[in-house]
Amino acid sequence: xxxxxxxxxxxxxxxxxxxxxxxxxxxxxxxxxxxxxxxxxxxxxxxxxxxxxxxxxxxxxxxxxxxxxxxxxxxxxxxxxxxxxxxxxxxxxxxxxxxxxxxxxxxxxxxxxxxxxxxxxxxxxxxxxxxxxxxxxxxxxxxxxxxxxxxxxxxxxxxxxxxxxxxxxxxxxxxxxxxxxxxxxxxxxxxxxxxxxxxxxxxxxxxxxxxxxxxxxxxxxxxxxxxxxxxxxxxxxxxxxxxxxxxxxxxxxxxxxxxxxxxxxxxxxxxxxxxxxxxxxxxxxxxxxxxx
Amino acid sequence: xxxxxxxxxxxxxxxxxxxxxxxxxxxxxxxxxxxxxxxxxxxxxxxxxxxxxxxxxxxxxxxxxxxxxxxxxxxxxxxxxxxxxxxxxxxxxxxxxxxxxxxxxxxxxxxxxxxxxxxxxxxxxxxxxxxxxxxxxxxxxxxxxxxxxxxxxxxxxxxxxxxxxxxxxxxxx
Numbered sequence: 001x002x003x004x005x006x007x008x009x010x011x012x013x014x015x016x017x018x019x020x021x022x023x024x025x026x027x028x029x030x031x032x033x034x035x036x037x038x039x040x041x042x043x044x045x046x047x048x049x050x051x052x053x054x055x056x057x058x059x060x061x062x063x064x065x066x067x068x069x070x071x072x073x074x075x076x077x078x079x080x081x082x083x084x085x086x087x088x089x090x091x092x093x094x095x096x097x098x099x100x101x102x103x104x105x106x107x108x109x110x111x112x113x114x115x116x117x118x119x120x121x122x123x124x125x126x127x128x129x130x131x132x133x134x135x136x137x138x139x140x141x142x143x144x145x146x147x148x149x150x151x152x153x154x155x156x157x158x159x160x161x162x163x164x165x166x167x168x169x170x171x172x173x174x175x176x177x178x179x180x181x182x183x184x185x186x187x188x189x190x191x192x193x194x195x196x197x198x199x200x201x202x203x204x205x206x207x208x209x210x211x212x213x214x215x216x217x218x219x220x221x222x223x224x225x226x227x228x229x230x231x232x233x234x235x236x237x238x239x240x241x242x243x244x245x246x247x248x249x250x251x252x253x254x255x256x257x258x259x260x261x262x263x264x265x266x267x268x269x270x271x272x273x274x275x276x277x278x279x280x281x282x283x284x285x286x287x288x289x290x291x292x
Numbered sequence: 293x294x295x296x297x298x299x300x301x302x303x304x305x306x307x308x309x310x311x312x313x314x315x316x317x318x319x320x321x322x323x324x325x326x327x328x329x330x331x332x333x334x335x336x337x338x339x340x341x342x343x344x345x346x347x348x349x350x351x352x353x354x355x356x357x358x359x360x361x362x363x364x365x366x367x368x369x370x371x372x373x374x375x376x377x378x379x380x381x382x383x384x385x386x387x388x389x390x391x392x393x394x395x396x397x398x399x400x401x402x403x404x405x406x407x408x409x410x411x412x413x414x415x416x417x418x419x420x421x422x423x424x425x426x427x428x429x430x431x432x433x434x435x436x437x438x439x440x441x442x443x444x445x446x447x448x449x450x451x452x453x454x455x456x457x458x459x460x461x462x463x464x465x
Contacts, residue, residue, distance in 0.1 A: 003304055004304075007304055056306070057306075059302055059303040059304060059305060059306050060302045060303075060304065061302065062299055062302075064295070067296075094296050096293065096294065096295070096296060098293075098294065104294070106296060111296055111297075115297075121300060122297065123295075123297065123298075123299035123300065124295035124297060124299060125295060125296045125297045126294050126295055126296070127294070127296070130294040130295075133294070134294065285294050285295070286295075288293075288294070289293060289294070289295050289299065290299060
């Protein structure tokens with residue numbers, strides 16, 4: 001429509017990661033990006049308020065997110081029989097066929113639950129595999145691993161069709177809860193001593209924070225390696241007899257290069273870490289849905 | 293198409309923008325209508341003006357023609373008045389003349405001109421004429437000449453030529 005050239009469109013993508021909400025707002029006018037802002041929100045209330053404001057400012061807004069539940073997957077066919085073979089009940093799922101070759105499915109219950117979870121209308125709900133699928137260029141014996149703070153999503157392609165997909169969650173040890181607190185009586189406190197103790201405590205806390213972060217990172221890397229081991233084993237045992245050429249890690253949490261070395265050493269596989277903008281990819285998918 | 297859901301149809305404008313646009317379009321519509329009204333009015337006014345101009349031209353022509361007629365009528369009126377005055381004068385002159393004629397003298401005819409009077413008539417005697425008629429004629433005219441012709445019964449036909457000074461003549465029978 002002629003008017004569309006003069007009207008701003010807001011593409012909003014968000015997802016929950018480690019109890020925080022990451023949101024990207026892109027303002028587009030006449031197919032040109034005129035404003036982009038990324039935010040990290042602490043709770044759902046903030047997210048709802050921000051989206052409410054954007055909705056009021058931009059009547060042409062498109063909100064998109066993806067499903068993070070485990071009850072979703074890929075089937076290397078669009079045929080219902082293939083679902084029946086895999087003992088997936090068609091009536092309990094919602095599936096979409098991609099290029100008439102393969103399909104993504106999600107549990108109907110999870111889809112409805114996600115819609116009800118927010119008081120705003122989500123225009124596009126994608127499978128978590130969709131952003132990976134749209135990004136993946138080489139799709140023959142390639143494994144793509146999307147890493148979020150609390151989730152690992154794996155999809156493996158053979159002859160341009162995803163034949164294997166898996167979702168697993170990263171469990172983190174709650175180190176902060178291990179700190180016992182000493183209770184002192186007020187009259188026992190010596191001010192000078194207290195201040196010097198505070199400074200020491202602060203320095204100790206900083207060190208502890210750093211070591212906690214390192215520990216968390218190592219835990220994540222360990223879990224990624226373990227998940228990959230399990231997935232590769234499963235892949236070779238049940239899905240393909242061909243060798244995987246490469247693992248592409250789609251990094252959204254700034255992992256660093258250690259994981260690359262670990263995969264090479266532990267799994268003996270060629271791999272590559274790619275900085276992945278998941279929110280931007282979601283917005284690209286949304287734009288594809290409305291042909292912008 | 294990767295989405296499990298379809299986007300709802302979006303409005304192009306905010307609610308307050310919609311209201312604002314409605315008022316804007318109403319005012320534009322009113323402006324345009326008023327402009328059209330003025331255009332039509334001006335068109336008809338131009339037409340009316342042209343037709344009036346034509347009427348004025350026609351009326352001007354009529355006025356000039358009427359002025360001519362008026363002039364003619366004025367001339368005719370003057371002429372008529374002149375004629376009336378002259379007729380009245382002539383009438384008076386004839387009355388005076390007829391009053392001049394004594395009973396014994398009979399007039400056959402007379403020619404009354406601007407500066408002359410010629411009288412043809414019959415008188416029983418030259419003396420009757422010379423006593424009763426000649427004196428008043430001589431008192432009026434500067435020159436009076438009478439020619440007598442005796443008829444078989446002894447009476448006289450006469451022709452009296454009386455002239456005033458000047459030669460312009462206008463004859464009346």
